[in-house]
Amino acid sequence: MISVGLVLPQQAHFSAPLVLKSGALLPGFDLVYETYGTLNAAKSNAILVCHALSGHHHVAGYYADQNDSIGWWDNIIGPGRPLDTDRFFIVGVNNLGGCHGSTGPASVNPATGKHWGADFPVVTVEDWVATQARLADALGIDAWAAVIGGSLGGMQALQWTLSFPERVRHSLVIAAAAKLSAENIAFNEIARQAILSDPDFHGGNYYAHGVRPLNGLRLARMLGHITYLSDDQMAEKFGRRQRPGAGSYSFEVEFEIESYLRYQGDKFAGLFDANTYLRMTRALDYFDPALAYDGQLAAALAPAQASFLVIAFSTDWRFAPFRSREIVHALVHNGQSVAYAESNCAHGHDSFLMDDAYYHAVVAAYLQRITL
């Protein structure tokens, strides 16, 4: 089993205005995307991969001019891999509001000629699905064989079946939930406060000041990172191990876990846009398809025509398995097709990105059943 190899990002422009769920109007937008495999003549073998908080369109393969440019979900995509590019045509897209090439807060607002910054609207999971549908139109894909995603990506995979029931045959909802808990929102709020209170934030218009709220973004990522790991895994990986020269009774890096978090925070802050981070976490907070149905998830999911595969990880406390089972039970209540698997992968919420044998075997077995 090998990677898809060299890949190239592509850009699609959509000139028709888009009314967002918030009521805001976007005059037009670009989406950057990648594809792997070949779309068949019937256009029946397309799979959309939706990304999570910090993801993007570069899902698999690597770029010719960059070392260390492997896609973020490369381990599951390729010839003979669970998302088999010998059979399927895979599409990865950077979501609207992102910072990897699709129109977002760092893009230029055509009305002002300046960066959107604070004026870029708050986008929702529903908005992302609507824009992804425009990309599907552009690619000539009437219905996805499957839409798949982990975490926030799983929410999009779920929303697709509600926004466009006839355009999704299978939905793979991994390490996700039908809505955030108060605790989930609380973590997001702290992450946002770290950014909003950074003196370099400038109300979101930091581009004009030639600075970026790096400290805030760094803190936000450090906090987020803790919630993506499991307690056991952190104990195993770092324990209480100290750095060389530790014991200085200062606030320098003393423990390995501190060093790790600082490294992860710095790396992320260097690559990501704070305005995008704010919007991605807000999209998570707002997602709640049952809200319009008096909190009745089964009623909310009733329009879906897709078959579902729901996967959770026993060590994931950010979106624990019981959150996934809420989705499963709502679908069973409605008599909708659903399979559910629970992996013991040790990596907490991040397990969905790992090459866990059982988890990948479940995805492969499910996708092999799909007729093209």
Add this chain to the structure above:
Amino acid sequence: MHTVERADFDLIASWVKPNERVLDLGCGDGSLLKRLIEERGAFGYGIEREEAGVLAAIAQGINVIQGDLEQGLAGFDDGTFNHVVLSRTLQTVRHTERLLTEMLRVGREAVVSFPNFAYWKNRVAVMNGRMPVSEDLPYEWFNTPNLRFFTLLDFEALCAKMQLVIRERQVLDEAGRLVVARPNFLGSLAVYRLGR
């Protein structure tokens, strides 16, 4: 997980009508559900704990839900299913009464099959000083998943205590033939339909 065709599947299949909703507890690779879907036009879900079973069931296109029966059926709504099936699994369950109660909460009918410990060959084995090993009790004492050893009479006494209605009982011998006379002596496997 049995790989041989199970004799109780024929009986269970004959009780399921088209478009009925079935929940198969401990569904293994989903063979029974596949049969109920293909032969009887049923719509079904299975619950399975083991990874191998879940994988095999998904590969067969079965709506399998990974979970542990000992945790009960929390999350499943009352009266969701026409039949809730527990095929050759009751003897492996610790919380017997709770599971039977749960089955008749989420389903209108419980279908339960189990090996009869009072089958004459089992009695002979014990008379000869050894724990029985047979077609329907295929394990040695040291590797059996079975926790409970009981007979038709024991089970019916429990049903009476729990005020469960026995709608139908069929008893099979080791070859899968129906047993009519002296079922608690000549029957190796019992299959019940229970209601409230």
